[in-house]
Amino acid sequence: MRLDTLSTLNTERAARRPALVVTDPADGSQRLVRGAEIDADPLAEALRKRLASDASGLIEDVEGRPLFVAVHAPPLRLVAVGAVHITQALAPMAGQLGLDLTVIDPRTAFATPERFPGVPVIAEWPDAALERIGLDAYTALLALTHDPKIDDPALTAALRAECAYVGALGSRKTHARRVERLREAGFDQEKIARIHAPIGLDIGAVSPAEIALAILAQVVATLRRERIAARAGA
Incomplete structure (x- = not known):
């Protein structure tokens, strides 16, 4: 994980805000999606379901390629x-x-x-x-x-x-x-x-x-x- 992505993730976690890290297994590229930004994301529906279930796992992008979503939700x-x-x-x-x-x-x-x-x-x-x-x-x-x-x-x-x-x-x-x-x-x-x-x-x-x-x-x-x-x- 890139240092800037990790820094942003730690900031969100410290503020008790959910975030998701989306990884492309094909090339290892990653991006972080804050909970407040999900609705504007092209993969909004799939990301919302992952966050609601509090379970990391695979989704598909708009072209049908697999992506791995790591869910980082605050503890109850x-x-x-x-x-x-x-x-x-x-x-x-x-x-x-x-x-x-x-x-x-x-x-x-x-x-x-x-x-x-x-x-x-x-x-x-x-x-x-x-x-x-x-x-x-x-x-x-x-x-x-x-x-x-x-x-x-x-x-x-x-x-x-x-x-x-x-x-x-x-x-x-x-x-x-x-x-x-x-x-x-x-x-x-x-x-x-x-x-x-x-x-x-x-x-x-x-x-x-x-x-x-x-x-x-x-x-x-x-x-x-x-x-x-x-x-x-x-």
Whole structure:
């Protein structure tokens, strides 16, 4: 790989932006396509499918010649809004799955390093914290406080950023009230329907550890289904 291509790739990866490196096996030539540039590329459809499936592999150019596409997508990260017991149980499980977790909660009595060893904890309101750390399509956001003053700004930011997964704790009745608030905030039904609520797979979870397990299982299942569907269409 040429030094300028590698430098650009490292810049995109550091900024959590996807990029693809297209190689012609016939002569070894390479070019880098930033995620934001895919739509303008002559091979846009094939590149979009590769990126959506998060799988490197062969495609064909406009003349039918094989090209190899190496996909460089940011790793999935978890942002948990709410330094609650569920989040404490979730933290070590997320680590075992290779998922980077950040915890946000303005309640300083809960958002302490002692309760979340080895996990970044931000004791700020989510609108300020999320603006600073940024959300993207490679982020899963979990709203876990059951407090609209804290959860709603986080959900609003996640929907606008088109996060890979958005989930919220609460009963169906609680979520119905949440839906009304989001409608008043200008979100349509299609956007709101992206929220998994009640959060987590229905496994009859009761304890914080069981609920954490159900949440992570749903996050993984959602992402796997999307990638399998993308690969099937490739």
